[in-house]
Structure formats: structure tokens, C-alpha cells
Amino acid sequence: MASILTNISGAWQYDFVRTALEAGTVCALLAAAVGYFVVLRQMAFAGHALGHIGFAGACAGVVIGCGALPGMLVLNIVAAAGMGFLGKRVQESDLIIGMTLAFALGLGTFFLAMFKGYAGQANVILFGSILSVSTGQLVGMLVLTIVGVVGLLLLFRPLLFATLEPELAEAKGVPLRLVSTLFYMLVAVAVAFASQIVGVLLVFTLLIGPPAIALRFCRTVWPGLLLSVAIGVGVTWATLILAYITDDPPSFWAPTLLFGLYLGSAALTRRRGA
Amino acid sequence: MTESAHAITFKALGLRYGDHEVIGDFSGTITPGEFVAVLGPNGAGKSTLLKALLGILPAAAGSIEIFGHHPHRGCTQIGYMPQWRSAGASGSLSGRAYLLAVLDGHRWGFSIPNRAREETVHQALHAVDAESFADRPFSVLSGGERQRISLAQSLLGEPRILLLDEPLLNLDPRRQGELIDMVNDIRRKQDVTVLFVGHDINPLTKVVDRVLYVAGGHAALGTVDEVINTEALTRLYQTPMKVLKIEDMLFILAEDQRVIEHGEHTHQH
Numbered sequence: 125m126a127s128i129l130t131n132i133s134g135a136w137q138y139d140f141v142r143t144a145l146e147a148g149t150v151c152a153l154l155a156a157a158v159g160y161f162v163v164l165r166q167m168a169f170a171g172h173a174l175g176h177i178g179f180a181g182a183c184a185g186v187v188i189g190c191g192a193l194p195g196m197l198v199l200n201i202v203a204a205a206g207m208g209f210l211g212k213r214v215q216e217s218d219l220i221i222g223m224t225l226a227f228a229l230g231l232g233t234f235f236l237a238m239f240k241g242y243a244g245q246a247n248v249i250l251f252g253s254i255l256s257v258s259t260g261q262l263v264g265m266l267v268l269t270i271v272g273v274v275g276l277l278l279l280f281r282p283l284l285f286a287t288l289e290p291e292l293a294e295a296k297g298v299p300l301r302l303v304s305t306l307f308y309m310l311v312a313v314a315v316a317f318a319s320q321i322v323g324v325l326l327v328f329t330l331l332i333g334p335p336a337i338a339l340r341f342c343r344t345v346w347p348g349l350l351l352s353v354a355i356g357v358g359v360t361w362a363t364l365i366l367a368y369i370t371d372d373p374p375s376f377w378a379p380t381l382l383f384g385l386y387l388g389s390a391a392l393t394r395r396r397g398a
Numbered sequence: 399m400t401e402s403a404h405a406i407t408f409k410a411l412g413l414r415y416g417d418h419e420v421i422g423d424f425s426g427t428i429t430p431g432e433f434v435a436v437l438g439p440n441g442a443g444k445s446t447l448l449k450a451l452l453g454i455l456p457a458a459a460g461s462i463e464i465f466g467h468h469p470h471r472g473c474t475q476i477g478y479m480p481q482w483r484s485a486g487a488s489g490s491l492s493g494r495a496y497l498l499a500v501l502d503g504h505r506w507g508f509s510i511p512n513r514a515r516e517e518t519v520h521q522a523l524h525a526v527d528a529e530s531f532a533d534r535p536f537s538v539l540s541g542g543e544r545q546r547i548s549l550a551q552s553l554l555g556e557p558r559i560l561l562l563d564e565p566l567l568n569l570d571p572r573r574q575g576e577l578i579d580m581v582n583d584i585r586r587k588q589d590v591t592v593l594f595v596g597h598d599i600n601p602l603t604k605v606v607d608r609v610l611y612v613a614g615g616h617a618a619l620g621t622v623d624e625v626i627n628t629e630a631l632t633r634l635y636q637t638p639m640k641v642l643k644i645e646d647m648l649f650i651l652a653e654d655q656r657v658i659e660h661g662e663h664t665h666q667h
Contacts, residue, residue: 296472
């Protein structure tokens, strides 16, 4: 045990480890907060699709030379605006989302083929590279996360209202399409960031996992949201520490921990009869 | 500000849903405090009429006035209980959380829990006697309990008109009776006008003042006896109809003698 602690404190001396922890915290926080509404709105599949669209964006970014994250952010936000604009019928269509998702993956592969370091880049984009986040990237992420959190707080009430009771919200004057479009954009940013930790293939786990667990315990919104964020951040720390100790990739630990927690919470709440 | 003596005024109202005329040239007034049953077959335009009252759907012809003003979204005079739908993932939230979300959901930004909001929600829950199950997840509530939470929601903000869209759906006869009594009780205590959408007049006969019947592209407003009789309904449906009365129960039959009240059998022949 003592050697593990020495190990971790040793790790703390490295800048890249500290940057990774800070970036991970920021990403997980936004993903868990936005994810809470994603789960409530039952748009998990759309969130998943945004991850794959992000893959195309990231690959395009690499080819153009502006980097994976900016490329991903731009294409994700454009796609999110499109999804929000096209409205409910498209957003709830598994077929349309599924087809778009597959097309985006194909497009990403096309861009990657144009790039020389094919395998390495693909691996980084698909499975994340939290340990290679630079200080400059971290500052950018921090700024966008603050923008994202502020955006979520501004949207909070109409978003929740539109989620729980869309017809009534419309009657009370909530601009449903605007709220939904803005929210999709927040999801786009959260997905792009979360994919830095676990990659686009596993974005789902950080977006859906923490709120899914929190919703099993919390019957009211604020406690649920805060628990979701706590779980997301906690799991990300545990992931990075475990990845450091065991030398297994973070993309293994994050979904494994969340899956375990989810099973545990399901068993626990089931026994309570909730 | 002109305050009309009428809660709702329909002036030669025409409503369209897509290219389908739902209501044509309908005039009438509803007095404050009235209990009006809104009846008619599925798809005849009951929900369309509610949408027009809520200001979501503009009138194709004529006009509606609510206490002398045109309907508009965000009208605080109206409380609205939407039709039953499955709760989905939000079913893990409690009824109280749901009411808190509805309370000021039309405003931007966020709100943190405070005494005044809790109290408003408490009063609405109290009015429908829902305190005992208001903290349990929505998904584990019975149909009757869910409808009471939904009714409590419509009371937030002390509206003067309640628009209740099919509140009896998915309720057994006993729960139907309980809910109707509850609505009637609220109407008397809070002096609100009630528009109660339903399929069947019979559970409502005892409490309603008048009936607004929508069918065949037209609407008729009057007492139960005035509207639900063979001549009046034949005129409305524009096809021969028959109304039978058996021990105070009214049965509406189409030409082919099928009972078309009680919901499911809706298309006309």
C-alpha cells in the first residue's frame, strides 16, 4: 500500500500527470452535468452519434493540421446545430441517427487514409490520449468548460421543463427548438472533451454512466446533478490513478469502473425496492 | 384593460389542423366557474381546440377571447394538464421535483431550492391530496396518483381556467370518479373554469354545467340534454345518430348501431 502511495505521489511530480488530472476533471465535470440532461431526455443515442461525428471532425482536423480537438469541436457543433434545427422527428429517429453515425465513421476513415501516421492517430482519436494533453490545450478546455457550464446554468430551467413536459413548456412560451438546439451544442462540446479521456468510442461511458447511476439514487434534480458530477469526476481520478499504477489504458478503467458502479447501484436500489 | 364577463368567448371560430378543417364557424361563451365537458370522437379536434386556447395554434377564422384577450403562449390565466404519456427516464424523479421544474421552467437561468417555491408546490400538492406520495419516483406511482400530480401541476400559479386533456385516460371507474370529484371540488374552492376533455359523458353527468361537443368538423355548446340527443348529434355529425338513455346513462350510437362513445370506436359511417 505504502509503495503505491509513494508511486502516486511520485507521479504527481510529472507535469503531464498533473495536466492529465486537471484535464480529466474538467472533461468529466462537463460530461456528467450535460449527461444528466441527456439521460433525462433519452437522447443517449444522439450523444453517441455526436462522438462518431466527432471522429470525422478529429480526422479532418489532423489532415488539415489544426489538430484533432479543434476539428472535432467544429464538426460536432455544426452537426449539433443541424440536429437541433431539424427537430424532434429527426432527433428521435434511430434510423437517421444510425445512418449519420455510420457515414461519419466512414468519412473519418477517409480523412485518416490521407494521413501518414494512420494507425497511431486512429488509436488516439478512438481511445483517447489524456496523458498527452498539453498545457495550451488544457487552458482552452478550461475556458470552454466554463462557457459550457455557464450555458447549462442559463438553459437549466427551460431545458428541464421542455424535457419533462414539452407540450406544456411550449404553451408556457418556452422556445422548444431553440432550447434543444443550444443543448445539442453543449452536448457536442461535452462529447468532444470527454473523448479526450476515453476516445470517441467510449465517450458514451462518461456521458451516460454517472447520471444513470445518480438517477437511481436521487429523486430531485439538484442532488442528482451534483451526484452525477461527483461520480464522473471521482471515476476519472480513479481511472487515471489506476491506469498509472497498472499501466492499463484509461479507456479500460473508466468504463469498467462505471459499469461496476452501475451494477452495484442497480443491485442496491433493487433491494431497497425503489 | 377590458375585462370580459366571460371566461372564454368563441367568435365564428374556425380551426384547421394541417389541411383538415376541425371546427368551422363556432360561436359561444363560457362563464367563469363553469364546468364544461369537451367531448367527441378521437381525432375530432378536442386537442386542437385546447391548442388554440393555449395560443399554440392560431385560429384559421374568427377568434377566441380569454377574459377578453386573445390567447397567447405563456398566458397565466390558464392551467393545462397535458394528456397522459409514459414518463421515460424522468420517471425516476419525484412528483415534487416535477412540480418544481414546471413552476418557473419558462424562465431562463436556474433556481436554487427556496422556501417560497417549496411552499407553492406544497399547496398545489395539498389541493390534490398528493403529499403522501409526492417524494416517490414518478415511475412507481399508480395511474391515479400520476394524474393527481399532473393535476397539481395545472394548479400552479393559481390559474382561472383549467384545461384538462383526457385526465380519465388509464383510470379505472372508481379512480375516474375520485378524480372528477377532486376537480369539481377545486373548481368550487378556487372558483376556476374547467374544460374537461373526455370520451364519455356518463362519469361527468353529475358535475358538468355544459358540454362542448366536437364532431364532423363542427362544435356545439349546451347543456347535456341540449347537445346529447338524437337530433342535435345527427346535425353535428352530419350522419344519422341515435342517443339512448338507459337508467340515466347516455349511449351514443352511429347509423350502424355501434356504440361510438367510450373511446375506441371512433370513425363514423
